Every structure is written in structure tokens, then in C-alpha cells.
Amino acid sequence: MRQRKTTWAAIIVAVVALCLISVLDATAQKKGGVLKVGNLGEPPTLDAHWTTATITEVLTNHLYEGLYALDARSQPIPMLAEAMPAVSKDGLTYTFKLRQGIKFHNGKEMTSADVVASLNRWGAQSTYGKGLYARVAEVRAVDKYAVQMQLKEKTATVLISLAIPNNFAAIYPKEVIDKFKPAEKATEWIGTGPFKLVEWKPDRHIKMVRFDDYQPRKEAASGYGGRKVVHINELLWMPVPDAATRVAQIETGELDFADDLDLNAYDRLKKTAGVQPIVAKPYYWLVAVFNKKEGLMTNQKLRQAWQAALDMEPIMKNVAGGHAELYRLDSSLAFVENAPWHTKIKGLPWNEHNRDKAKRLLREAGYKGEPIRFMTTQEYKWMYDFALLTKQQLEDAGFTIDLQVVDWATLVKRRNNHKEYDAFTTGMGNFYDPTHHIYLGPNWPGWTDDEDLNRMLAELAGEGDYKKRFALWEQVTRAFYDKVPVARYGDLFGLRASRAHVKGFDTTLMRPRFHNVWLDK
Amino acid sequence: MPESVAVNESAVLAGAPVTAAGARTRLVRRLLRNHSVVIGGSVFLVLVLVALFADALSPYSPTRLYPAQRLKPPSLSNLLGTDEFGRDIASLVLHGSRVSLLVGGVTMVLTSLGGVLIGLVAGYYRRLDLVIMRVMDGLMAFPAILLAIALMAVRGPGVWNVIFSLSIVYLPRTAMLIRSTALSVRELDYVLAAQALGRGGLAIAFRHILPNCVGPLLVQGTFIFAYAVLAEAILGFLGVGVPPYVPSWGNVIASGKNVIREAFWVSAFPGLALTLAGLSLNLLGDGLRDTLDPRLRRE
């Protein structure tokens, strides 16, 4: 009898506590509402396997999930996989246990068949997938909820490749994959993510709603992974191609959230009541990529002269709209935020703004003022801005720069042709593993086909021990500043803003995510 | 929009025979009595002088960047303020007149030359007429600015590409005008007489028909000048005109668009300059039309 009483008491306490928690929960996080997000235009596709375009990355990560995701420290943590994989002693077999009872948006349960098909399609089409699949022998289903990956040779990049959010290893239902060949854009967008797509009207909006059968993980939210709960009813992505218009629309409240804002607006947004400016770190480091296959910039001395002439402070400050909070001077090839790979090497020949050294190098290179074709675009304003400032600094040191301002499509096409340029502008985002830094390898425009770098990168890919890998990575960094395959500028941050009633947004993320966000209107 | 008046203007215009020297002096006197011509002409002249002496008039280089001076409001050192790169707006606006006048002027000359050639040939050789007019109709079937944008996408940015594109866009209007004038004149007695005398086709076209086209051509040319100036600015504004680092009004307005809240002066002053240029050319064109077109001449 007494025992029963205590049990009852315990149950009552527990129920009351639960009620309290849920009540607290309810006051803290309101359910419902429409969140209007202004972003910079139309995605080329919502097929995550298909493109590295940032806009597709942001959108698709709300719809799909991979086996793993990156946490706040950029480390892989399980997402659709139950736990970290079991790896065989020889390091060649990875076994992934899947979570059970995970539903796709079409109501079907996710099984190993879907995962195998998705990984294979990703391996055939995605930039990162192809990189990993060069070492993969086979991926097979072990049972309904287990998948095995067999490698040809050992690599340290399996987990990170499966976890990165760009051009990512999203899991689709097998039926979708059977329908669309890897080289064909999928036009049925079904995933397991916390949001589900209801409407895509190009140039008007992309409408997503809460996926009610979503099963959040138990672990606390961290980075792009962990517990995801959707509080809002509807997520409405509004394409607003003009950055200044996005700023104006967040000021007037036409948008609840806006990404990629004009950096000049930072001060004003800080002063605007009801608007919360958010600095997105990291964003890009700015870079001038040299053509090392043909033409003037094949000359290492000339590339070193370019590097020596640059004065980063005025360039970065101008690009950042005059705001010191929106840029950072750092020479590491991995961002500060990417702690495991951030290097702190002193005395690298970076930001020297040494005009005499540049002039000397130009002389040694035998440069006679031949025009250097430097391509940039205004579609990304920051590219044009730093290219223009670069032109002036280089010409003061004795270069002749032929600045060619073209549209992005032309730039992307021309940069694949070694006859058409000497240098071009772009930005480097967050690379989560040293082997992912595309500009160091021979397969990306600019064609850094350097024996030493190739050797070090191959070692990095095969090596499993973090300490050894880091030492190698430092070596790569030093070699980088000697060979100058590209000229690294400073880190530029992104500017986004939300209205004050948007709560729970993780401001530390490089790319926005709207799970765990609620509206307090 | 740039093509504004052209289409209906050509409908209104008819040939104004101007031959004798005495008529010429009378004409000049009449032009000088017309307020529109005088005001428009003098403002335009000032613009031309500004363009010619832009270097001497500008306090700073329009291309040198001064990052530390970015977005300064109008002051004594920068009368019209500075832009995002610390360039002096006054110097940019002064130098911008060069691009505008160059594009406008050369486009006017090219469309006039091309238009006269095509128009006369079409107006005189009836067999070629059909083919030529089909092509012209084809070109006229697109909105002018759309065609210009498409041509610029093919050619890439650059002053001469802008001129080329705009000349192609506006050529058909002039050609049509000349053709219709030629058609109306070719049945007149003195042309028929020349034909009977055995003069060659081209000789007749140039000797007898062309002089009648001068008036309408001048009026049309002035308006084309105005549209070309405006179209150049629109192309620059859309980012497909002259390269963005070349000082032109459209480019400066485009760069001012981003910072209109922080620095209204960046887009305001080149916009005013553009309006002024348009105003002077339109006044000039109106005045010329009133004076040269006998039908609209006031008694």
C-alpha cells in the first residue's frame, strides 16, 4: 500500500513536472507563423547532388539530410546514421547503422536500399562524392538498416565527405533515384528533412512547410546537426536579387530574415529598431586565382610580386563597407572557425605591402609591362570591389592590369579555358578537410599542378593520424606562400539580418538554418 | 524609354526642300529666333565644352581610388561628395559627359550614314526594298532596350560595343524615315525629269533625293542622340554597358543605387546631369522640328 502511494506520488510529480516543462516550453517557443526569408535569387536546382552552388546548399539542407552532419566544431556527428560507423581493423570497411522509423516526405520509411542508391548517385555526380568514390570499391546493403562501404585504399576523408553540407550526400528515396540519372537534375524533391517542399514558383517564392512526421535526434542541437525541431508552420524563401533591396525590405519589415546584405548597411541596421544584424562568420576569403598552365602568370616570380604588392587593410576595409567588424586579416588557408585546421604560422609573406620587393620580383621575372588579363564580375559586388582596388595597388608597383568585368556565366566558362585569362577573382568558402581545398589541386581552374603540393596532398589523403595530418597541412601552407598558386586576401564576413521577433536562430552558423527558430510576435 | 518619340516623329515628318543659299540664311535666322533651339543648343554646347575640358575642370582624377575618403558627403574639398571608392563625384560627372556625348554623337552619325544608305537604296530600288524592309521590320519587332541588352551580351562590355549595339538598334528608324522621304520625292516632276534625262539611279538618289532628307534627318539625329545617351546610361545601370570602372553617368548611378540611404549624392548628381543632357537635346530637337518642318511652322 505504502509502496503504491510513493509510486503514485512519483507519477504525479513526474506528470506535474512534465506539464510544467511543456508549459515553459510553450511560452519560450511559440509554434506557428510564416517566416519570410529574402535570399539572392533562384537556385539552379533543388537536387543537392547536382551543384555546389551556395543557394542550393542552403535550401536543400532544409529538405534533405545525410548520414552525418557537421557539429559546431565542424566535426562529423551522426544524423540519419544511428551512430559513428564501425570501421574494420584494416580501415577499408565502414559499416553504417541507420536510424529506424525515419520517414520520407512521401510517407515511406527510409531503409538501406535508399541509402545505397543515394550514396552511389552522389558519388557519380557530386564534386565531393566523386573525390571520395575514387577510393570506394563498393557500397552495399547489409540488412534493412545497415550499409557497408568498401574502400580500395585507406582514407581519412570518409566521414567528413559524408558530413559536409555543400553538394552533399543527401538521402533520397530509391524511386526518385531510379527515375533520374546522376547527370539529370532530379525534379522530385523528397527527403527526410524537417521541412517539406510544397511549392516552387521561380522568381516568386519557394514554399516549405513543417514535416510533421520528422523524428528529431535526442542530442542537443550543435552546428548543422543534433536535435532539429520546427516551430514555424511555413518557411517562405523570397528571391530578391538586389542586395540593397534586401536591406530595405528587412528595414521595412517586408522580410523577417534576409541573407547576403550590402555591407555598407551594417551601421544603419544596427541603429534600426526591430532589426538584428547578424555577422556571418566565416563567409569567404577573397582570392585571385592565377592561370598556371599558360601565359604570364605561369611565372612564379610574377605571382610572388602580386602577393608582395598587396596591402590588405585598405582593400578589405573598402570591400567590407568600411566596417572593421566585417573582415579579418588572417593568412591561414582554413578559417579560424575551422579550429582543427586553422594554422598560426608567423612570418609568412602575406600582406607585406612591400612595393620595392614587388618591383624587384618583377624585374627578376623579366616583366616588361605586358597587360595581365584579370577577370572579375559585378554579380558578386565584393569580387569587383577587391579587383578594382587590386588593380590600383598592382599598377602602383609596376604591373599593367587589364581588368575584364564580365558576367558570372562568362567568367565561369572562360576560367576553364587556359587561353583566355591570366587571373580571376572568386571566394573560397569553408573547406572542412585539407584535401578539399580545390585550388591546391590540378583539376580546378588555374590548374595548380605542383609536384610538391600533389605529393603532400596525397599523403594527407592517406594519413589517418590527426597530428601527422596537421603537420603536413602546415607544410602545405608554407609551400603555398612560396609557390603562390593563388593570392589569398583577407576573410570577408557576410551580413544577414533578422527582425527582432525571430528567435532561436543560431548566429554562429556559416549558412542559415531555420529549424529551432520560432516567431515571437 | 529611349525610343520614345522616334516612331511617331517619322510619321509627322515630311520632306522640307532646302536648296537655295538665300533660304539657308533665312533658315539660320529662323533657328536663332526659336527659343527651344537657342536654349537647348547653348546647354548642349556647354556640355560639349565640359566634355572637352573635363581634365582641366576636374579637381581629382575620376579613376584614382582613395579608400580612406569613401562616401564623404558634399564638402568644400569634394563639392558633390565621393563614392564608395573615394572617387570625387564632381570629377566623375564631368568625365561622364565624355562617354555620353561620344556614344550619343557617334551613334547619331552612324545611324544617319547607315540610314541614308539603306533608306535611299530601299526607296529607289523597289526590288531590294522588300528584302531590306523585312530585315528592318525584324529588327524593329524587338523593344529597343531589349535588343541592345542582347547585343551587349554578345559583344561584351566596352564603349565601342555600346555604340555598335545602339547604332544597330536605332538604324532601322532612320532608314525607314529616309525611305519614306525618298518614296514621296521620287515621283516628283524634277526627279522624273532627271530620270528622263538618263541619269543613273544612284546619282539621282544622292543629287536630288538626299537634299530633301537633310531636315528630317537632322531632327531625327538629334532625338537619336538623346535616346543613345539615355540608353547608354540604362545599359550601364544594368551592368552591361561600358566597363564599370569607366566614369559614365549610368555606371555612377548604378553604384549609387546600393548606397542611396547612406549617400544619396552618388546617384543624384549624375542623374541630374543625365536629365540636363536629355533636356537640352529634346529642346534642340523640338526646335529644329518646328523650324524645319513646314507643316508645323507657325505663321
Place this chain on the structure above:
Amino acid sequence: MLVVVTVVFLLIHLIPGDPVAVILGPEANAQQIEDARRELGLDRPLHEQLLRFYARLLRGDLGRSYFLDRPVTQALWERAEPTLVLMTAALFVAVLIGVPTGIVAGAYQGSWWDRGLMTLALLGVCVPGFWLSLNFIYLFSVRLGWLPVAGYASVLQDPVAAARYMLLPAVSLGFNQSALIARIARSCMIEVLRQDYIRTARAKGLAERSVIFLHAFRNALVPVVTVIGITMAILIGGAVVTEIVFNIPGLGRLIISAILRRDYPVVQGVVLLTAAAYMLINLMVDVVYAYIDPRIRYA
């Protein structure tokens, strides 16, 4: 029309740049791009692509957008509404301001009314529309907060929001044209008032007011209708810039982004559609002309 089609196809394929590279994103490599090109049939020789284009066109098929991944006809259909609404609204603004202004100015030629209104109209013609819209946005949206900065709402779903979104674009697009219409309306009015039957009416001792409104107005309207038709055609071009500035999801924005993305089928589609619209408008003008002007009767 065949000429138009071919010109468009060749023009567009001459644009340098690769649609595939844009779609695949900056980090795609050469092999991926090659694969995707084959998938889209872009690796075929140009004449073969052209022939296929003709064949599809005959079936009323404009092809499939590379970027948007849907039939071009569907993409056009989706963007038609905003452009039509914008053009109708702008035309409304233009006529509403333009016709009364011109009639009043013409009826009282030489008066202060006339001079004041015509100075305004001249300014209206010369102020660049895109610059005007920037200033409108700055003043009415950002400073005063009366109207939304940019965007679009469907008239069918939410007429109030639609009107708020459409007001500034329609005014900035229609303003230039209203000035144009005013000027034409004025000169037509003057022309008509000189006619004999007006003198007769006056001689009969009719009140000046009824002379103007009963006799002159209707006759002055005839050329004005032509001008309104031309205005509509011009608005198609003007809408491109307005849609960009105000972020309206219409055909103008579609073609600009399609050019930037090298989405050839879409560019072709929009250009063909505008060309067809142009011709249709011209036809309509002829018909209306015949209806209004009793002198013209088609058998």
C-alpha cells in the same frame, strides 16, 4: 517571323558563356560540365540545334529551360501576369495624366497653362525612368515608409497588396510615356483646332467649351490612339528595367536573368513572345484606328 526567329537564335548562341557551368556551380570540374552539356544537347553543331529548334517551334514547343527545369511555355506563362499587370497599370497612368494634360494645353495654346504643363511634360520626357524609380523608392518607401520597397502580389489573390506593390512601378514606368502622350495630344489638338470645321463651329457661335469638347476632342483622339499603341509597345521594353528595379517576377526579369544564366531557350521564348506582342499591338492599333476615324474603312 522566320527572319526574327533565326536572328534571335543565332544572336543568342553567339553570346559567350556556358549555361552548364552556371548551373553546376563554381566547383564543378571539366568532366561534369562535359557530361551535362551532352545531356542538354549543347554538344551538337549549331545548325543541327537550329533545325531542331525550328522543328520544335512548328509544334508550338519552345523547348525546355536549362536552368528552371521546366518547359519554356510554362515559364513564360508564369511570368506573364506580373508583366501584363504592370503594363496595364503603367498605360493607365500614362493615359490618365497624358491625355487631359495635352488636351488642356492644346486647347489653350500659348497660355500660361500651356507653357507650365508643357515644361513639365518636357521634363517628364527627359527624366530617366530608372533614376526616377530609385528616387521614388528612396522617398516613398524607405524615407516615408508608405509603400513597399519592391516585390509583387498577385491581383487575383490579394488586390490591396497588389495595388500597393504596383503603384510606384506603374508611376515610374508610366510617367515618361504620359509626358510623351501629353505632347502628342497637344499638337493634335492644335492641328484639329485649325481645321475648317472648327472655324465653322465657332462661326456658328458655339461656346468655346463645346467647340473643344464636342468637336475637337474626338478628332484629336485619332492620332492619340496610335500613340497609345506605340506606348504599349515601348512599355514592353521599359518594363524590363522597371521589373529589375522593383523586383517584379515578370518577363523582363526573366529575360535578364536568362541572359545572365545563358538559358538560351528562355531568352528565345521571351524575345519571340515580345516580338509577337509587338505585331499584335500594331494590328490592334490599325483596327481601333479604323473604328475611330470615319475616313478609314476597311472592306
